Amino acid sequence: DAGVTQSPTHLIKTRGQQVTLRCSPKSGHDTVSWYQQALGQGPQFIFQYYEEEERQRGNFPDRFSGHQFPNYSSELNVNALLLGDSALYLCASNSEGLNTEAFFGQGTRLTVV
Amino acid sequence: DAKTTQPNSMESNEEEPVHLPCNHSTISGTDYIHWYRQLPSQGPEYVIHGLTSNVNNRMASLAIAEDRKSSTLILHRATLRDAAVYYCILRVTGTASKLTFGTGTRLQVTL
Numbered sequence: 001d002a003g004v005t006q007s008p009t010h011l012i013k014t015r016g017q018q019v020t021l022r023c024s025p026k027s028g029h030d031t032v033s034w035y036q037q038a039l040g041q042g043p044q045f046i047f048q049y050y051e052e053e054e055r056q057r058g059n060f061p062d063r064f065s066g067h068q069f070p071n072y073s074s075e076l077n078v079n080a081l082l083l084g085d086s087a088l089y090l091c092a093s094n095s096e097g098l099n100t101e102a103f104f105g106q107g108t109r110l111t112v113v
Numbered sequence: 114d115a116k117t118t119q120p121n122s123m124e125s126n127e128e129e130p131v132h133l134p135c136n137h138s139t140i141s142g143t144d145y146i147h148w149y150r151q152l153p154s155q156g157p158e159y160v161i162h163g164l165t166s167n168v169n170n171r172m173a174s175l176a177i178a179e180d181r182k183s184s185t186l187i188l189h190r191a192t193l194r195d196a197a198v199y200y201c202i203l204r205v206t207g208t209a210s211k212l213t214f215g216t217g218t219r220l221q222v223t224l
């Protein structure tokens with residue numbers, strides 16, 4: 001079992017550009033969540049996808065959008081990149097249901113210059 | 114979201130037990146207490162969770178106060194590989210399963 005896989009591992013983008021990050025959940029998992037982790041901070045919840053729909057969203061602007069595919073994989077898109085979007089982006093998956101443990105990927109390190 | 118309070122950092126000697134405290138005075142009756150840890154350059158990793166009773170697994174033990182306003186994660190014998198940031202999280206109720214992270218406790222383990 002490969003666990004949660006994210007791609008790419010590192011990315012450098014210029015201000016104003018758009019970026020797409022990808023996540024494949026752990027086998028058997030149907031729920032995918034995305035988190036942003038700035039340096040020295042804990043991860044902050046961006047949004048969660050279940051059954052190809054955004055089910056819950058954190059306090060992030062509309063520049064952050066996502067998608068979930070029928071195979072449960074997911075993408076995170078960020079438009080009009082700002083320097084402040086530089087962070088580690090983490091994907092987590094779990095099975096639908098209360099209080100099941102979440103499995104995290106290694107993250108994508110995004111640097112905006 | 115109910116909040117948790119943890120010390121910023123703690124130190125331990127290798128092979129010694131470690132008690133990591135967490136205060137959550139505004140916990141609601143159906144919030145579960147989860148612990149995750151994040152090793153350097155890795156994503157967070159699930160450690161343990163509980164509701165009211167103390168819990169044990171292969172990684173750690175979780176001691177929950179009778180009034181549920183605090184809990185303690187116990188690593189029975191710390192190793193260098195346990196050096197990480199430990200997060201205490203209250204899992205919100207309902208079908209959504211988001212995790213609300215604080216700044217956690219950075220655990221340093223020395224020889």
